[in-house]
Amino acid sequence: MNMPLDQEKPLLQVRHLKKYYPIKKGVISRTVGYVKAVDDVSFDIYPGETMGIVGESGCGKSTTGRSLVRLEDPTAGQVLFQGKDLATVSQKEMRKLRTDLQIIFQDPYSSLNPRKRIGDLLAEPLLAHKMATKAEAEKKVNEIMEIVGLPKQYKNRYPHQFSGGQRQRIGIARALMLRPKLIICDEPVSALDVSIQAQVLNLLKDLQKSLNLTYVFIAHGLGAVKYISDRITVMYLGKVMELATTREIFEHPKHPYTEILLNAYPIPNPHERNRTQMVIEGDVPSPANPPKGCVFHTRCPFAKDICREKAPGLTGKDHLVACHFPIDEGKV
Amino acid sequence: MGELLKVDKIKTEFQTDKGPVTSVDEVSFDLKEGETICLVGESGCGKSVTSLSIMHLLDRNGSVTEGSIRFEDKDLAHASEAKMRKIRGNDISMIFQEPMTSLNPVLTIGDQLTEGIRLHMNYSRADARSYAIEMLKKVGIPRAEGIIDEYPHKLSGGMRQRVMIAMALSCKPKLLIADEPTTALDVTIQAQILKLMKKLREESNTAIILITHDLGVVAEMADKVAVMYAGQVVEETDVYTLFDNPKHPYTLGLMKSIPHITNPDDMRLNSIPGSVPSARNMPKGCRFYDRCPHAMKRCLAEKPELKPIEDKQAHSIRCFLYEEEEKNYEKKHAEKQHAEKEVSS
Numbered sequence: 185m186n187m188p189l190d191q192e193k194p195l196l197q198v199r200h201l202k203k204y205y206p207i208k209k210g211v212i213s214r215t216v217g218y219v220k221a222v223d224d225v226s227f228d229i230y231p232g233e234t235m236g237i238v239g240e241s242g243c244g245k246s247t248t249g250r251s252l253v254r255l256e257d258p259t260a261g262q263v264l265f266q267g268k269d270l271a272t273v274s275q276k277e278m279r280k281l282r283t284d285l286q287i288i289f290q291d292p293y294s295s296l297n298p299r300k301r302i303g304d305l306l307a308e309p310l311l312a313h314k315m316a317t318k319a320e321a322e323k324k325v326n327e328i329m330e331i332v333g334l335p336k337q338y339k340n341r342y343p344h345q346f347s348g349g350q351r352q353r354i355g356i357a358r359a360l361m362l363r364p365k366l367i368i369c370d371e372p373v374s375a376l377d378v379s380i381q382a383q384v385l386n387l388l389k390d391l392q393k394s395l396n397l398t399y400v401f402i403a404h405g406l407g408a409v410k411y412i413s414d415r416i417t418v419m420y421l422g423k424v425m426e427l428a429t430t431r432e433i434f435e436h437p438k439h440p441y442t443e444i445l446l447n448a449y450p451i452p453n454p455h456e457r458n459r460t461q462m463v464i465e466g467d468v469p470s471p472a473n474p475p476k477g478c479v480f481h482t483r484c485p486f487a488k489d490i491c492r493e494k495a496p497g498l499t500g501k502d503h504l505v506a507c508h509f510p511i512d513e514g515k516v
Numbered sequence: 517m518g519e520l521l522k523v524d525k526i527k528t529e530f531q532t533d534k535g536p537v538t539s540v541d542e543v544s545f546d547l548k549e550g551e552t553i554c555l556v557g558e559s560g561c562g563k564s565v566t567s568l569s570i571m572h573l574l575d576r577n578g579s580v581t582e583g584s585i586r587f588e589d590k591d592l593a594h595a596s597e598a599k600m601r602k603i604r605g606n607d608i609s610m611i612f613q614e615p616m617t618s619l620n621p622v623l624t625i626g627d628q629l630t631e632g633i634r635l636h637m638n639y640s641r642a643d644a645r646s647y648a649i650e651m652l653k654k655v656g657i658p659r660a661e662g663i664i665d666e667y668p669h670k671l672s673g674g675m676r677q678r679v680m681i682a683m684a685l686s687c688k689p690k691l692l693i694a695d696e697p698t699t700a701l702d703v704t705i706q707a708q709i710l711k712l713m714k715k716l717r718e719e720s721n722t723a724i725i726l727i728t729h730d731l732g733v734v735a736e737m738a739d740k741v742a743v744m745y746a747g748q749v750v751e752e753t754d755v756y757t758l759f760d761n762p763k764h765p766y767t768l769g770l771m772k773s774i775p776h777i778t779n780p781d782d783m784r785l786n787s788i789p790g791s792v793p794s795a796r797n798m799p800k801g802c803r804f805y806d807r808c809p810h811a812m813k814r815c816l817a818e819k820p821e822l823k824p825i826e827d828k829q830a831h832s833i834r835c836f837l838y839e840e841e842e843k844n845y846e847k848k849h850a851e852k853q854h855a856e857k858e859v860s861s
């Protein structure tokens with residue numbers, strides 16, 4: 185499962201995806217510029233794999249995820265799910281496709297309707313898509329609750345009666361109700377306590393195996409991403425910086441940004457605290473006014489003249505990197 | 517190094533409509549000058565309430581009902597509000613998790629930064645301003661002369677946290693309480709802030725209470741660590757002993773449940789089942805009872821005490837599993853005292 189087989193067809197193909205938000209100013213709301221949240225992103229996702237997307241806040245990872253299930257309408261580009269372009273299909277057809285595409289949100293507190301009982305919340309997607317009668321739906325709810333580890337008798341409770349970890353289980357259960365093929369997990373564990381994070385990560389991993397699910401796992405916590413992903417996309421200012429298998433990313437990072445991101449992560453071992461650390465100064469530039477050339481050149485310790493003028497393309501076969509001077513371990 | 521702060525078995529209660537709720541129970545630790553202690557634990561374990569108790573910043577319905585807090589020669593647990601005003605921001609200062617909400621949006625950075633300097637250090641307006649610029653430079657803010665007249669919304673999260681640090685350190689406090697100072701920031705910015713805190717700590721010899729849930733941050737910053745669970749300290753020792761030889765079942769579980777980038781590929785995370793008990797109905801015995809893999813019958817009924825055990829370094833644990841080691845420590849301790857007595861007589 186780790187390496188997608190050559191003959192296998194991708195489940196989802198993202199081609200030159202762009203999402204620009206207009207900046208409006210003045211009395212007549214003239215558009216004075218664009219925030220380039222996602223700027224020319226392409227990747228494939230194969231059945232049964234987990235694609236991790238990492239990056240700092242504001243790098244466009246959530247917007248990418250939301251565009252994949254058309255919670256955002258892309259400005260340009262294609263999202264092909266089993267050959268159909270999600271960016272242009274009609275609302276009616278999209279509704280049908282949504283049974284195969286589900287999303288789990290970061291905040292389980294705000295993504296559940298506080299006035300509905302859990303049993304009804306879980307049955308809702310089935311009834312809305314007319315995929316089951318009430319009696320069948322109830323049976324299905326019982327099944328799914330058992331799968332995600334919630335006692336059946338909690339069906340009549342309201343969301344506020346659950347803890348954060350349990351609410352995230354409900355969010356997962358709800359996404360599973362329609363037996364989707366692809367689930368976008370948008371920071372599913374970031375709001376949870378560490379001891380609960382492990383429970384949810386293990387649950388997601390087990391479900392993937394038993395139900396043959398494909399995940400897009402978006403997070404800023406590299407530990408969680410490494411634990412669950414087969415391949416990882418590193419994003420910075422709306423662009424893909426590096427894309428490779430999890431092992432490659434962690435053992436042989438080629439992009440300086442990836443290297444710095446890995447390096448910035450505090451190691452839970454006090455004996456390592458005096459290691460030499462590569463700390464980059466400065467903040468992420470505003471996506472409304474990204475730097476010319478390579479978007480990372482303002483913070484890159486290795487930036488040269490060409491980086492300030494020409495944006496590097498994403499090159500490579502299995503290990504893709506967008507950098508004029510990728511880190512070559514042989515040379516260092 | 518002299519002793520700076522001694523927190524002794526404090527209990528903090530909140531009065532609610534449904535009766536009192538104890539959120540911190542029997543928490544003790546002490547801190548020397550220039551030392552850094554980390555309070556680690558999950559949300560709701562009482563680490564923030566502990567620090568707010570020290571600062572007298574609890575909500576109106578909360579109060580320290582038992583125990584004592586000694587800071588140098590002062591008793592903070594029973595200090596008057598007037599006395600606390602002299603200490604807060606001067607001897608003890610604090611930085612919070614959300615630099616966005618702890619800065620006043622309608623005052624410039626300079627207004628907010630010089631307020632404390634003028635109040636506690638009696639500087640003139642002009643002196644306070646140039647001192648504030650100096651502080652901003654010290655925490656690595658570029659164009660400090662310009663930034664001082666800006667409003668907080670112009671700054672990024674990392675910059676705002678730097679301003680908070682400059683503000684907290686401007687009166688040269690002896691103790692800095694940092695409540696999750698990097699939790700809201702990105703890892704690259706977190707690395708910058710931690711580096712800055714280390715540098716400033718070396719220069720000023722300020723003692724730090726660092727509250728965090730991130731064991732990586734603990735390993736980077738702490739001299740010693742108190743692991744908290746459900747309002748109590750369950751394990752306390754120096755940082756090396758904690759990571760090399762963790763003992764309490766909760767600490768062990770916590771360490772194994774964190775997905776880390778240095779973990780081997782196929783390692784399955786060990787999750788702690790269940791969740792933290794609510795403050796309203798705390799178990800009578802050990803509070804970790806229903807999540808503990810080693811729970812015994814007596815853990816349900818009896819309450820374990822935080823006791824020192826026999827180890828190479830000072831190491832205290834609240835668990836019945838280590839009674840043998842606790843007894844050994846007592847025995848050795850008694851022998852040592854006996855021997856000392858004989859020598860002196």
